[in-house]
Amino acid sequence: MELTPKQQSIELIRSAKRILIASHINPDGDSFGSLIALTLALKKIDKEVVAVCADPIPEYLQFLPSADLVSQELTGAKDFIITVDLAKTDVDKLGYKRLADEKKLHIVITPTQGFFEPQDVSFQQSMARFDLAIILDCSDLESRLGSIYDNNTSLFYETPIVNIDHHISNDHFGKVNWIDLTATSTAEILVALLESLGREKPLLDSDIATALLTGITTDTGSFQNASTTPKSFTVAAQLVAAGAKQQEIVKKIYKTRPLSTLKLWGKALANVQEDIPHRFIWSTITQQDLEASGASESETSGVIDELLKTAPNIDFALLLSERKGGVHGNLRAVEKGVDVARLANLFGGGGHEAAAGFDIPNTTLAQEESSILERIREAQV
Ligand SMILES: [Mn+2]
Known part of the structure; x- marks a missing residue:
């Protein structure tokens, strides 16, 4: 039997070590809350996670826990890395010489004692190699990821993508496309993901629940929009029970204005x-x-x-x-x-x-x- 998008997402996440999570420009409560919640949850199951959003976090969302985990750019995506094994000796000096006429660059590593040998040196194309990219709340890559996509386009071709979204306009750009049109928000879909990922060790804690409830709250207009479903109330209740700070969300998002x-x-x-x-x-x-x-x-x-x-x-x-x-x-x-x-x-x-x-x-x-x-x-x- 074919696996559902949810099962495929879980398999890809389980087998990945380094995971990139990205969401859209002009972040909103759902995209940013989802980004933070998934980042915190995957760190709990010992994944190396990099979270990115090309635009800065809006002021009304700055109360979200661990908002500083999200970077505005993917640093080092194009870097070529030379690694020197320091088991035998340490580095005293590091320099480089550009040989203009030969079009070459010498990288000069001076040891504190003894010598470095070729077998002490290894190469890596980039620190920003990911086993998996999870894209949240984006209907497509090109227009929604902004400079993250423009500056790292090849990364999105080389890395398997799990696409999690609730918009009807989603163009199914992922290897796995978990598009749930009945979900009020991406955060609501993530609750189901975290439940399954956390079978052995429950992942929902107060911070994660607060981030996810922020997503559901903002995408339903605090449960006022016609799109609000019975399920969104059930999931919200579950998040409040897990410690989501509902009153703080309401205060910061709806009752505080610059x-x-x-x-x-x-x-x-x-x-x-x-x-x-x-x-x-x-x-x-x-x-x-x-x-x-x-x-x-x-x-x-x-x-x-x-x-x-x-x-x-x-x-x-x-x-x-x-x-x-x-x-x-x-x-x-x-x-x-x-x-x-x-x-x-x-x-x-x-x-x-x-x-x-x-x-x-x-x-x-x-x-x-x-x-x-x-x-x-x-x-x-
Ligand atoms: Mn959304």
Whole structure:
């Protein structure tokens, strides 16, 4: 009988010694929580683990335990390593001479006493050779891993990949593809993985459970999204029982906002306008709004999910924000059955029925706002 992706993943992990774990750019609670949880768990079963994410951890996730285990780049991936056996004598001096005319480089190792011989020297292509790469929460490698992929492309061809994800758009780039579309989050899938890996010695502890519960909490919008399943509650209960710090997660992620975010939200709220016949509201954030509040572009996302979406008697909400490269549109369906991906499509964007976005390059809000609104109204027949 053929092994399931879960069984194949477990076999590959069991037989690997050095494992790379990577997740996507613009990390979120699920990708970063999953990255940390799996790293901690695999270290517990004596694996050598390197965890990478090309972008820095956002401030609201910095409370996660062991967040410093994740590096932003894979160092030494291209290094060629010369190893000298120091059993007979130690190194006194190390130097090199470049022989320009012969196109050669001499590496000069001076012993403290005696001599080094050819059999004392060995070579290794790179420290960054992995037996296995586990990619979490990424629908593809090229666009999701950012500089980690761009700077180490060959590594991803040479290393067997276990691809663990819950997105329908996943392009099955792995040797093993454990894609569970019924899971609310990658973290939820990892709970099943850690249960099986930890048969002999349970792996869930308070830190790992906190990281995983962060993933489930953020990907379900703290269990408010329509995609929240009975299973996600069961798994969350299991994590809380294992010591997950649920109150801390809620406090750090939902009840703590940088002042810059609050200032930006204030501007966005002041700009809200409504279109009663077409049953939607919209707001705008200009470059000046960002500068005046000291906020970054990433701080705009809460505006639509936490503020605009809560308006009564609307079908959907729209946020137009001015970015360096143009205008970004964010759409959220409020009423069930309203498909905002169709609206995003009008501008070459896309997404899901309930959440979608689009980008219009090389323009400003002042130039584009009224024509965007016009096209959205026309499509509302
Ligand atoms: Mn996710």
